[in-house]
Amino acid sequence: MENMEDIYVEALKVSNKISERAIREAIKDLGLFAGAKVLDVPCGIGNHISWMLDENDKVNITGIDIGKKQLAYAKNLVAEKDPDANCKFQENDINKLELEDNYFDFIWCCDGLWPGKLLSGYPHLESALNNTKTANRPFRENGNPDLHILRTPSWFKKVGLNKITVKSYAADIYNVNPDMFAVMPLLFQMFWSQAKPEVSEEIWQKYTDIINPKSENYLLKDDCYTGLMTYTTYIATVEK
Numbered sequence: 001m002e003n004m005e006d007i008y009v010e011a012l013k014v015s016n017k018i019s020e021r022a023i024r025e026a027i028k029d030l031g032l033f034a035g036a037k038v039l040d041v042p043c044g045i046g047n048h049i050s051w052m053l054d055e056n057d058k059v060n061i062t063g064i065d066i067g068k069k070q071l072a073y074a075k076n077l078v079a080e081k082d083p084d085a086n087c088k089f090q091e092n093d094i095n096k097l098e099l100e101d102n103y104f105d106f107i108w109c110c111d112g113l114w115p116g117k118l119l120s121g122y123p124h125l126e127s128a129l130n131n132t133k134t135a136n137r138p139f140r141e142n143g144n145p146d147l148h149i150l151r152t153p154s155w156f157k158k159v160g161l162n163k164i165t166v167k168s169y170a171a172d173i174y175n176v177n178p179d180m181f182a183v184m185p186l187l188f189q190m191f192w193s194q195a196k197p198e199v200s201e202e203i204w205q206k207y208t209d210i211i212n213p214k215s216e217n218y219l220l221k222d223d224c225y226t227g228l229m230t231y232t233t234y235i236a237t238v239e240k
């Protein structure tokens with residue numbers, strides 16, 4: 001792997017496959033209409049945009065991401081899927097966006113991955129890894145509770161959006177195919193690769209052992225592995 005962006009592209013291919021059913025279900029619930037202007041930030045490798053186009057190929061989508069490689073992959077994916085799709089892509093930092101007020105009908109912001117239940121058979125190990133600053137990014141330790149993602153409704157209310165719905169979607173992982181078997185460690189890396197300084201040597205050794213496809217203790221070595229990831233959508237509607 002050349003750098004973190006390459007790892008990210010590969011990791012997103014895996015995680016997007018796992019989450020596809022749940023995300024497609026969430027997209028279906030959006031009610032995308034012909035001509036709707038949609039902002040997807042961060043758009044990653046463009047799979048969510050592709051699934052939105054499956055839902056309604058008459059939407060106008062702007063995909064923004066800070067990662068050059070993710071964007072290049074996304075552009076290619078969408079161009080191959082539908083050369084006539086109304087999609088444009090921008091390389092930009094989510095913290096520095098200058099977008100026209102009241103322009104978009106939908107803003108899709110799916111980070112989207114918070115660790116779910118992935119280290120089956122090792123709940124204590126998973127709890128220890130999740131109890132790190134890394135696993136709880138972007139929330140800072142002792143941060144303002146109102147900035148926690150689960151308090152999204154308070155952000156909406158602050159800008160006058162009161163008609164809010166919350167719904168969670170689950171993606172089960174079972175019977176992963178051989179291709180995914182080899183690349184699942186990239187998914188674990190996406191969550192916990194930087195947790196090493198925050199956990200004990202013993203925990204780190206055990207963790208790296210069970211996520212190593214060459215180890216006899218590799219988590220996915222038999223077909224009994226199951227995992228779970230969850231996604232929560234917060235939707236606020238503007239009444240016109």
Ligand SMILES: C[S@@+](CC[C@H](N)C(=O)[O-])C[C@H]1O[C@@H](n2cnc3c(N)ncnc32)[C@H](O)[C@@H]1O
Nearest residue numbers: 042043044065066067070092093094110111112
């Ligand atoms: C976990 S991925 C999610 C991508 C996509 N929404 C999905 O769920 O497949 C996170 C993405 O955020 C992008 N990203 C990280 N920091 C960013 C920033 N400051 N501005 C814009 N994008 C950013 C990364 O390049 C990466 O593609």
